[in-house]
Amino acid sequence: MRHFDHRDGELHAEDVPLSRIAAEVGTPVYVYSSATLERHYRVFADSFGGLDTLVAYSVKANSNIAVLQTLARLGAGADVVSGGELARALIAGIPGERIVFSGVGKTRDEMSAALEADIHVFNVESLPELRVLDDVAQSMGRRAPVAFRVNPDVSAGGHEKISTGKKENKFGIAWDRAESAYAEAACLPGIEVVGVDVHIGSQIDDLAPFEAAIRKVRGLIERLRTQGHDIRLFDIGGGLGIHYGDDNRMPPPPSDYGQLVRRLTADLGVQMVFEPGRMIAGNSGVLLTEVLYVKGGGDREFLIVDAAMNDLLRPALYDAWHAVEPVRLPEPDQASATYDIVGPICESGDTFAKDRMMPAVRAGDLVVFHSAGAYGAAQSSQYNTRPLVPEVMVRGGQYRLIRKRPSVEEMLERERLVDWSN
Ligand code: LLP
Numbered sequence: 001m002r003h004f005d006h007r008d009g010e011l012h013a014e015d016v017p018l019s020r021i022a023a024e025v026g027t028p029v030y031v032y033s034s035a036t037l038e039r040h041y042r043v044f045a046d047s048f049g050g051l052d053t054l055v056a057y058s059v060k061a062n063s064n065i066a067v068l069q070t071l072a073r074l075g076a077g078a079d080v081v082s083g084g085e086l087a088r089a090l091i092a093g094i095p096g097e098r099i100v101f102s103g104v105g106k107t108r109d110e111m112s113a114a115l116e117a118d119i120h121v122f123n124v125e126s127l128p129e130l131r132v133l134d135d136v137a138q139s140m141g142r143r144a145p146v147a148f149r150v151n152p153d154v155s156a157g158g159h160e161k162i163s164t165g166k167k168e169n170k171f172g173i174a175w176d177r178a179e180s181a182y183a184e185a186a187c188l189p190g191i192e193v194v195g196v197d198v199h200i201g202s203q204i205d206d207l208a209p210f211e212a213a214i215r216k217v218r219g220l221i222e223r224l225r226t227q228g229h230d231i232r233l234f235d236i237g238g239g240l241g242i243h244y245g246d247d248n249r250m251p252p253p254p255s256d257y258g259q260l261v262r263r264l265t266a267d268l269g270v271q272m273v274f275e276p277g278r279m280i281a282g283n284s285g286v287l288l289t290e291v292l293y294v295k296g297g298g299d300r301e302f303l304i305v306d307a308a309m310n311d312l313l314r315p316a317l318y319d320a321w322h323a324v325e326p327v328r329l330p331e332p333d334q335a336s337a338t339y340d341i342v343g344p345i346c347e348s349g350d351t352f353a354k355d356r357m358m359p360a361v362r363a364g365d366l367v368v369f370h371s372a373g374a375y376g377a378a379q380s381s382q383y384n385t386r387p388l389v390p391e392v393m394v395r396g397g398q399y400r401l402i403r404k405r406p407s408v409e410e411m412l413e414r415e416r417l418v419d420w421s422n
Contacts, residue, residue, distance in 0.1 A: 003284075004036075004286060004368075004370070006329045010328055010329065011325065011326075011329075013031045013394040013399070014034075015394075018288050019366060022288055022327075027288055028389050029389065029390050030285055030287055030288070030372065030376060031285060031287075031391075032281075032392070032402075036373075037071065037280065038070065038074060041071055041074050041076055042074065043255075044279060045074070045076075047254045047257065048258045050266070051266065052270075053272045054098060054120065054273045055075075056076070056077035056098065056235075056273055057078055059078050059277075060085065060375075061280070061282070061373075062377060063085060064393075064402050065088050065092045065402075066092075066391075067393070068094060069093055070393070071094075072093040072094045073093075076098070077099060079099075079238070079275035081103035082103065082110065083109060083110040083114075086114055086119075096114075096119045097118060098120060099117065099120055100123060100273060101114045101122050101123065103125070104125045104126070104170060105129075106129060106133075108132060111136045111137075111144070112136050112140060115136065116140075120273075121145045121147050121273070123147050123148075123235060124148050125149045125172055126173065127184060130148075130184070130191065133191065134188040135190065136190070138189060142190070143189070144190060144191055146185060146195075147194060147195035147197040147233055148196060149172040149198065149199065150175060150196060150197070150220065152175060152216045153175055155209065156204045156209035175216075179220075182224055182229055193229050194230070194231070194232055196221055196224070196231060196235070197273075198213050198217055199239065200237065202239050202241075202277075203241040203251075203278065204240060205241040205250065205252070206249070206251075206252070207252050207256060207260050214236065215264065217234060231270065232270055234268065234270040234272055235272075235273035235275065236274060236275075238279070240252075240254065240279045241278070242278055242279055243283075243371075244320075244370075244371045245370060254279065278375065282372075282373050285372050285376060286368040286370055286372055287312050287389075288327070288366060288368050290305065290306045291304070291305055291363050291367060292306050294339075294361070301337060301338065301339050301340070303339040303342070304342055304343070305342070305343060305352070306344070307389070308343025308384070309347070309350040310386050311343075312352070312376050313381075314375055314376070316347075316349040323369070323370040324352070324358055324370075325368055326365055326367050327365070327367065327368060328365065330359035334360060335359075335360045336359055337361075339355075339358065341356055344384075345384050346384065352369065377391050377403070387407070388411075390403050390404055
């Protein structure tokens, strides 16, 4: 069932008309459906029936603490990549034992905060990082649970900026160095080797690269065990794609992914860890915006909306395609138009869509960008001194503001005029 649907001629989030949110909170604003978030988590988590699993939601996709709290209540863990994300996960009620810490550049402070929180595992990406972690853990009288992120040299992912599993990428330990890395780790008193980690990319719409990566890691786990390592965890990362509504290939349903993982790992005797981000949050949110101007005259018509690339960066950064839809259902005789949909920022890159056919709209009309729940608000900024875009969560007929729009004073309060007079 869809939780963003037209009712009485108007797009709703669950039972709340989007025009009500626009009137009360203002635009632009992200609107999330808690029912969709919950459904996506459950569909994913339930697809591994019988396996020992930890679903560690990838916080970077949508890090709002209310989103994390909603998932925490269903038993979700968290995949974090910074001390800030770790703090968010803990505040939202995700216990340390369900948190995995990924990322190529963890600092000593971040490592000690994570050790303090007794996290489940550190996904370590290099030997220099391992040695620092060993040092930090020893100085705290602890042992850090470690899985090496290995780079399986598998090609996957929708866009070169989000493909991570090839050997030319900066991520992970090179495949042919993995075994010697484990040998070194086994000698470090502050380190406890527990598993193997991979993450091959994002917006992957095909099961083949997952299968290739799992098969390679299986072989590695078997070799590591014969070398005496007690490998009890296999983190396969995130990356399962979602349907953005365009003509591109449809990603496989989570049930097919679950079946693949079960078939390839059921006899391996490991806990399987997953780090889904986009799959959980992507289609749980829309960016709601108002048409400011319809500017014609030249050889094309521009729809100038009050959202901009600082609010939703994906089209500018990855040429990403988001479905656009007016909040008011068009009248049966309403004309269509072809627009370039742009924001107010002073860059040509501030373009959400080119040559987009849609029902003709006017200044003051509301439109949404669909599939904006992942890597939308989380990648927003205050560029052009535009206030950080607010976020709203809907549950049934109610909604709550979960990130408020800052005033100009609040935006400036961390800055200082310089005074060189003394
Ligand atoms: N685990 C690790 C180690 C990751 O680097 C990522 C995403 C994930 C899990 C979650 O991947 P997902 O399930 O969401 O595909 N901003 C880009 C996507 C960047 C992905 C970065 N890493 C976008 O908007 O498409």
